[in-house]
Amino acid sequence: MRAIVYTQTGDSSVLESSEREIAEPGSGEIRVRVIVSGVNPTDWKTRRGSNAAPTGVESVPNQDGAGIVDAVGPGVSQFAVGDRVWLGISAWQRPASGTAQEYTITLASRAFPLPDAVSFEEGAAFGVPAVTAHRALTVAEDGPAQLAPGALDGRVVLVAGGAGAVGHAAIQLARWAGATVITTVSGSDKAALAEAAGAHHVVSYRDPDAEQQIRGLAPDGVDIVVEVAAGANAALDQAVTHPRSTIASYGNDGGVPLTIEFGRAISLNLRYQFVLIYTMGPEAWVAAGAAVTAAAADGALGIGDETGLPVHRYPLERTAEAHDAVEGGVVGKVLIEVAEAGR
Known part of the structure; x- marks a missing residue:
């Protein structure tokens, strides 16, 4: 062969x-x-x-x-x-x-x-991107361990880098599970991709008022952050979260060291969860595989230009x-x- x-x-x-x-x-x-x-x-x-x-x-x-x-x-x-x-x-x-x-x-x-x-x-x-996205969306202390329609009803999810493969899958899975999805991107071309994927709101992380824009969309703060650049976006992520929020990071694009504002983080009981699907355990794999398959069957995980x-x-x-x-x-x-x- x-x-x-x-x-x-x-x-x-x-x-x-x-x-x-x-x-x-x-x-x-x-x-x-x-x-x-x-x-x-x-x-x-x-x-x-x-x-x-x-x-x-x-x-x-x-x-x-x-x-x-x-x-x-x-x-x-x-x-x-x-x-x-x-x-x-x-x-x-x-x-x-x-x-x-x-x-x-x-x-x-x-x-x-x-x-x-x-x-x-x-x-x-599917594979690495969709399973990573599912894991990031299911590690919150107060959230579901497996996604399904309605599992994230009433939740606000912030997806950093919504034009990437993991970000794209996170937008689609979060929408399928009922969340309101905000995503950050670098410019208009990627904003169009994130919107095609299904993001409700798109913010340029390069805007000096990105924090204010996100707070305007989610006055009480976001519930889950799906993060691709943990260090570069640390200040923004911590600023737009609320008590018991989760920042789930699967990458550190740019290589900026991660700095945590300890006082704010501890006062909010903020959770940082680092996501690597290779070592996340068999139960998480079973949950992710079932959810991704179900979302795909529902037509929620498309690829191609029309889906961003x-x-x-x-x-x-x-x-x-x-x-x-x-x-x-x-x-x-x-x-x-x-x-x-x-x-």
Whole structure:
């Protein structure tokens, strides 16, 4: 079968086309015929050396994807051959299980049903972004552990970076769960994307009165902040929250050190929750997988220009270019078409 592999870390030039044997799934595993592979920042960061396999170990890039179950290993009862699935963190601690190949062997616990009405492209775009968004929206002390319609009724959610993949998913999931969604972006082009995703209100974080604008939209403060730049946005986040609010940060874009105004934070019982889906535990994964699947079935997790997430497509042999696009900060979702496109 065709696969993209690398045996040493570095820039995208370490990625090579290869022919790999089609393996058989073991206990608790399934084999998936990959139709579409999704590319995320975590993929190029791993390729460059973050949590990478030791040098000399053949690794297949990309954590997320969607396809069709091709074989089922012992002990797997939740899937059968022919089932459509979407995959999340397939290659975590399993370097050969990346999705940039025609068939991958993955843990059944990292696969989730793909509703019939949802395309493989959409399924490949879920994974890291949607699960991260779900986790950020469900870590509040007074909030739900799993999203569903109505779960966030009456809540105000602030999504930082609403034009990014995680921000886009957070807007969509929060809207689906009933929240009022405010998002911050850098300019008018990204504001249009956030509005297309479903944000009720969009504020430029570059505006000197951004705090006042958000307070005007949420006089009592926001309940949950979904944060991509914890340090750079720390002052704004802390200023627009209220007692028992949660700031859920999954990134620190810009690398600015995070500073917490202790007096305000303790007086509000403010919660900072740091979000990394690789280590968040199995119960959170089960909840996220079920909620993302349900939201997708309801048509709440679309991709494409009309939903505010432009799609950039590459064939498998151009995986290196796809990685470069993501590493270069392309706006939208990068997908790799592994097999013939279809539903």
